[in-house]
Amino acid sequence: MDLQIALLLGQDGITNGAIYALLALALVLVFAVTRVIFIPQGEFVAYGALTLASLQAGKLPGTLWLLLGLGAAVALVEIALALRTRQMRRIPSILLLNCGIPLLLGGILFAIPPATLPLAVQVVLALMLVVPLGPMVYRLAFQPIAEASVLVLLIVSIAVHVTLIGLGLLFFGAEGSRTPAFTDMSFEIGDALLQGQTVLVVVASAVLIVALYFFFERTIYGKALRATAMNRTGARLMGISATMAGKLSFTLATLIGAFSGVLISPITTIYYDSGFLIGLKGFVGAIVGGLASYPVAAAGAVLVGLLEAYSSFWASAYKEVIVFTMIIPVLLWRSLTTRHVEEEE
Amino acid sequence: MTAMNAMNASNESSAERERGTRPVVLDVRDLSVSYGKVEALHHIDLKIRRGEIVTVIGPNGAGKTTLLAALMGLLPAQGEIVYLGERQGAERQVEQLVRQGMTLVPEKRELFGEMSVEDNLLLGAFDRYRGGHRDELETMDQVFEIFPRLAERREQLAGTLSGGERQMLAMGRALMAKPKLLMLDEPSLGLAPLIIKEIFRIVAELKKTGVAILLVEQNARAALQVADYGYVLETGEVSLEGPSAELASDPRVIESYLGLGGKGGAAAR
Numbered sequence: 222m223d224l225q226i227a228l229l230l231g232q233d234g235i236t237n238g239a240i241y242a243l244l245a246l247a248l249v250l251v252f253a254v255t256r257v258i259f260i261p262q263g264e265f266v267a268y269g270a271l272t273l274a275s276l277q278a279g280k281l282p283g284t285l286w287l288l289l290g291l292g293a294a295v296a297l298v299e300i301a302l303a304l305r306t307r308q309m310r311r312i313p314s315i316l317l318l319n320c321g322i323p324l325l326l327g328g329i330l331f332a333i334p335p336a337t338l339p340l341a342v343q344v345v346l347a348l349m350l351v352v353p354l355g356p357m358v359y360r361l362a363f364q365p366i367a368e369a370s371v372l373v374l375l376i377v378s379i380a381v382h383v384t385l386i387g388l389g390l391l392f393f394g395a396e397g398s399r400t401p402a403f404t405d406m407s408f409e410i411g412d413a414l415l416q417g418q419t420v421l422v423v424v425a426s427a428v429l430i431v432a433l434y435f436f437f438e439r440t441i442y443g444k445a446l447r448a449t450a451m452n453r454t455g456a457r458l459m460g461i462s463a464t465m466a467g468k469l470s471f472t473l474a475t476l477i478g479a480f481s482g483v484l485i486s487p488i489t490t491i492y493y494d495s496g497f498l499i500g501l502k503g504f505v506g507a508i509v510g511g512l513a514s515y516p517v518a519a520a521g522a523v524l525v526g527l528l529e530a531y532s533s534f535w536a537s538a539y540k541e542v543i544v545f546t547m548i549i550p551v552l553l554w555r556s557l558t559t560r561h562v563e564e565e566e
Numbered sequence: 567m568t569a570m571n572a573m574n575a576s577n578e579s580s581a582e583r584e585r586g587t588r589p590v591v592l593d594v595r596d597l598s599v600s601y602g603k604v605e606a607l608h609h610i611d612l613k614i615r616r617g618e619i620v621t622v623i624g625p626n627g628a629g630k631t632t633l634l635a636a637l638m639g640l641l642p643a644q645g646e647i648v649y650l651g652e653r654q655g656a657e658r659q660v661e662q663l664v665r666q667g668m669t670l671v672p673e674k675r676e677l678f679g680e681m682s683v684e685d686n687l688l689l690g691a692f693d694r695y696r697g698g699h700r701d702e703l704e705t706m707d708q709v710f711e712i713f714p715r716l717a718e719r720r721e722q723l724a725g726t727l728s729g730g731e732r733q734m735l736a737m738g739r740a741l742m743a744k745p746k747l748l749m750l751d752e753p754s755l756g757l758a759p760l761i762i763k764e765i766f767r768i769v770a771e772l773k774k775t776g777v778a779i780l781l782v783e784q785n786a787r788a789a790l791q792v793a794d795y796g797y798v799l800e801t802g803e804v805s806l807e808g809p810s811a812e813l814a815s816d817p818r819v820i821e822s823y824l825g826l827g828g829k830g831g832a833a834a835r
């Protein structure tokens with residue numbers, strides 16, 4: 222391997238690593254706030270990529286039907302609750318939020334052929350279609366069992382993951398999609414060629430990470446989420462409801478997932494079930510961070526990306542094996558160095 | 567001597583009369599709370615009016631914390647709870663009560679340890695912020711006036727504060743919500759006498775702002791000194807109640823709670 226190939230692989234590794242880092246952050250966030258190990262994260266990556274591909278191909282994205290269906294289900298559950306607790310005032314806003322907005326999005330898609338829109342608008346539309354699915358999934362699957370043990374939450378998480386893969390097959394079909402590169406610019410630095418795509422992904426990830434940092438450090442809602450992660454009882458006593466925190470963390474995680482899908486879609490062909498493996502690599506990064514520390518999780522994820530890139534050169538058949546085997550020494554090291562913390566009740 | 571007693575008596579009765587006219591903030595009737603099959607509180611009646619300090623004293627395990635947790639909606643309860651003239655339904659939620667101005671400073675403080683003093687205070691105003699109020703910085707200045715020590719420590723992480731400072735922060739954080747009912751669970755727990763004195767001075771001061779205060783304490787002497795009215799809770803039942811001056815001179819209270827130790831009978835912790 223000469224220097225040029227090494228640099229090229231390094232670029233690949235960092236590009237993927239940046240995306241894994243985003244996913245790792247989302248996993249840490251969701252786990253810290255809700256104790257849910259967010260396995261369906263990968264499905265939202267796939268949904269993001271496939272939705273953008275559909276829009277660019279001039280097709281109506283299957284996500285729209287999913288959004289309308291889940292929205293209707295959430296509306297039913299919420300209205301039943303409102304009737305039971307005699308809070309009729311809430312019904313109009315429930316309908317508007319869960320049915321009205323999806324219908325409006327559908328109307329827009331029918332009225333304007335999305336293939337003609339500029340890329341940025343397509344990306345925004347794709348995100349608007351995918352992101353509301355996150356809080357809806359939280360409402361239907363996790364909110365009713367918010368007090369359950371981590372194990373129960375994990376089992377439900379796996380069930381949601383399997384369901385979303387099935388729905389992905391139903392709504393997007395079995396064939397994969399790849400979107401055209403965002404840019405074909407490239408820069409020459411000495412001998413090496415720096416691809417514009419790499420720069421774009423890294424910059425976009427970095428911008429999102431910085432935005433998240435500001436959200437958590439500077440805004441009262443971000444602080445409220447951190448407070449819930451630190452001390453659930455304390456947060457409740459401040460009126461920070463676990464439901465609100467859960468929905469907010471799922472919304473952010475889905476946004477991160479769908480955005481990662483958008484970023485990765487020109488790099489890899491994405492199928493309805495590709496998300497899982499991508500999410501799993503973010504998960505490895507998060508495990509390195511002990512599901513607790515954001516910077517360590519992000520660094521771990523970049524490491525995963527690099528390891529993947531170089532092992533695909535030397536031993537491409539084993540690249541997944543090598544990446545996932547990395548968990549073992551990390552877990553060993555962690556179990557030797559960290560104190561065991563009892564799960565809080 | 568007789569004149570003095572007569573004067574005391576007339577003072578008390580006028581205090582009583584005044585108590586009768588203030589609006590009731592919290593009216594609890596026949597409240598029972600169970601942990602599984604074990605009933606920890608039996609048929610409690612309790613009333614708090616505006617601008618009044620009511621104390622609940624009692625030994626370890628009497629059910630004081632249980633009482634506050636039930637009032638705050640953290641535990642399901644049986645009986646009738648009327649808060650601000652509104653009867654509370656069975657599905658009462660903490661978040662809803664916070665919105666209505668009820669706050670609890672819990673026994674364990676429950677601070678956000680890895681956040682600064684300032685951020686802890688800010689989150690105390692979370693619900694008001696969510697409701698559209700934007701006066702959190704002014705409120706924080708008022709809290710800093712009450713607890714100058716917190717102002718000195720505003721950048722410090724809550725987890726690194728001393729015990730007294732933690733209690734001050736917990737109280738300051740509760741005040742950020744501009745409560746109508748402030749419930750304090752053993753604010754003197756584990757603190758040095760000088761700090762206890764300071765905390766109780768502040769509690770007495772807060773009363774002037776019109777907030778109703780429910781003060782749970784094992785330190786009966788200090789509590790009865792600041793309170794207007796008191797309840798003695800023993801093994802889940804109210805065994806005695808009355809204006810705090812009366813309670814403080816009741817032989818049963820003196821024997822069990824104001825004994826020779828001077829810090830309240832159940833001082834052994």
Ligand SMILES: Nc1ncnc2c1ncn2[C@@H]1O[C@H](COP(=O)(O)OP(=O)(O)OP(=O)(O)O)[C@@H](O)[C@H]1O
Nearest residue numbers: 601606624625626627628629630631632633673784
């Ligand atoms: N989570 C729980 N499950 C079962 N029983 C409990 C629980 N919490 C408290 N109890 C019991 O309820 C009774 C009252 O406890 P509580 O904590 O309310 O007492 P307390 O008056 O606050 O005591 P202290 O002065 O020690 O704080 C005790 O007998 C206690 O063992």
Ligand SMILES: [Mg+2]
Nearest residue numbers: 630631632673
């Ligand atoms: Mg207690």
